[in-house]
Amino acid sequence: MKTKLSSLLAVALLAGATTLAFAHSAKDKDDDGCDCDMPKAGAAKSTATHPLKGVIVDVLADKSALLVKHDAIPGLMGGMTMAFKVDAVTLAAAKKGEAITGQVSQTGDDFLLTDVKAAP
Numbered sequence: 001m002k003t004k005l006s007s008l009l010a011v012a013l014l015a016g017a018t019t020l021a022f023a024h025s026a027k028d029k030d031d032d033g034c035d036c037d038m039p040k041a042g043a044a045k046s047t048a049t050h051p052l053k054g055v056i057v058d059v060l061a062d063k064s065a066l067l068v069k070h071d072a073i074p075g076l077m078g079g080m081t082m083a084f085k086v087d088a089v090t091l092a093a094a095k096k097g098e099a100i101t102g103q104v105s106q107t108g109d110d111f112l113l114t115d116v117k118a119a120p
């Protein structure tokens with residue numbers, strides 16, 4: 001029993017060493033100019049965004065936000081009318097009554113709307 005366990009441990013250690021060696025060689029490739037680590041970080045972040053479909057009810061310029069009547073966002077909230085923080089470019093381009101799609105992410109108590117596009 002003890003022998004079997006230690007041989008299993010040896011296999012696990014070997015597998016770990018192989019993984020480390022592989023990770024190291026992959027990292028070496030990064031040093032050649034590939035920014036492989038960057039998209040990975042972005043992908044991790046994007047798991048916290050949710051696709052939104054809605055209509056701009058009002059442009060709240062003083063709050064850098066859009067009041068949006070949105071459809072239900074699975075896993076986040078039901079359909080409702082609420083304010084979303086947007087960047088200056090999105091705010092300037094936003095038009096009352098326009099149907100849009102976008103990506104919702106949460107920062108503390110604020111909901112952020114990015115990647116805003118006119119709905120097809």
Ligand SMILES: [Cu+2]
Binds near residue numbers: 070077079080081082
């Ligand atoms: Cu909402």
